[in-house]
Amino acid sequence: MRTGSLSLLVALLGFAACGDTTPEGSAVGVAAEALHAGVFVAADEDPYAPRRKRMVEVIEAHALTASSALGGTTLDPRVLDVMREVPRHEFVPPKFRADAYADRPLSIGQGQTISQPFIVALMSDLLDVDSNDMVLEVGTGSGYQAAVLAKLVRQVYSIEIVPELHQSATRRFERLGYSNIETRQGDGYRGWKDHAPFDGIIVTAAASSIPSPLVEQLKPGGRMVIPIGRPFATQQLLLVQKDAEGRVTTRRLMAVRFVPLTGQHP
Numbered sequence: 001m002r003t004g005s006l007s008l009l010v011a012l013l014g015f016a017a018c019g020d021t022t023p024e025g026s027a028v029g030v031a032a033e034a035l036h037a038g039v040f041v042a043a044d045e046d047p048y049a050p051r052r053k054r055m056v057e058v059i060e061a062h063a064l065t066a067s068s069a070l071g072g073t074t075l076d077p078r079v080l081d082v083m084r085e086v087p088r089h090e091f092v093p094p095k096f097r098a099d100a101y102a103d104r105p106l107s108i109g110q111g112q113t114i115s116q117p118f119i120v121a122l123m124s125d126l127l128d129v130d131s132n133d134m135v136l137e138v139g140t141g142s143g144y145q146a147a148v149l150a151k152l153v154r155q156v157y158s159i160e161i162v163p164e165l166h167q168s169a170t171r172r173f174e175r176l177g178y179s180n181i182e183t184r185q186g187d188g189y190r191g192w193k194d195h196a197p198f199d200g201i202i203v204t205a206a207a208s209s210i211p212s213p214l215v216e217q218l219k220p221g222g223r224m225v226i227p228i229g230r231p232f233a234t235q236q237l238l239l240v241q242k243d244a245e246g247r248v249t250t251r252r253l254m255a256v257r258f259v260p261l262t263g264q265h266p
């Protein structure tokens, strides 16, 4: 486990993580825009790379605001490197591609969203994972958060309750070559017992309380990051830690807004 993450720094800040937006735009013209901006894009270069670089600068600026306000450190450089690499435009509907690298959530259909890039970076940072870890994600959605984690850990298990989203994310992982992400359709409240315990658990939908099966499926020394609160209200992002003796502590980090954790569970 890495030390010195941003986890201590964000208690006073709130960022909308999941609210729907209604951006207009199309996928065309990325290279053309880069040329307008005086940037030469070689034919074999990813035309979205400059946008990802800019997105990470915006994420770092958010982190810096938090850092100077609270006197702490910055986001894990490994997380930022991955955010510079993962093609977010592949995880959003084609009509929103032009907005793929804006620091805001976007609609992915079925009333669901892909989270704001800063929140994806922050939650990945808070998990404090290393390259040998196994992580469970509840709420696959577009698959973007899982793809980011897949570059940081050995194996990601991801559960999505909406069949259409589960299917499209699974196809996307196959197409993009993410071979260390296993997906399942179902209610993630109950976790994924067959693969437990996990070094980290990330929940990307808001629960009314911390699901006890997920706490049980966390390894001693493991971390869970989860938004807790009422549906469609402002919630609190919690960091849940299980120490080596199995004692569990929770810390409220910041105000966020996520879509609700649905399903039939307590």
Ligand code: SAM
Binding pocket: 018, 112, 113, 114, 115, 138, 139, 140, 141, 142, 143, 144, 145, 146, 159, 160, 161, 162, 165, 186, 187, 188, 189, 204, 205, 258, 259, 260, 261, 262, 263
């Ligand atoms: N991580 C996603 C991404 O990178 O695109 C964003 C997730 S979106 C904010 C929340 C997702 O949680 C939605 O796709 C929603 O269908 C899913 N969800 C809600 N309740 C769930 C549950 N009980 N089990 C599994 N997934 C759930």
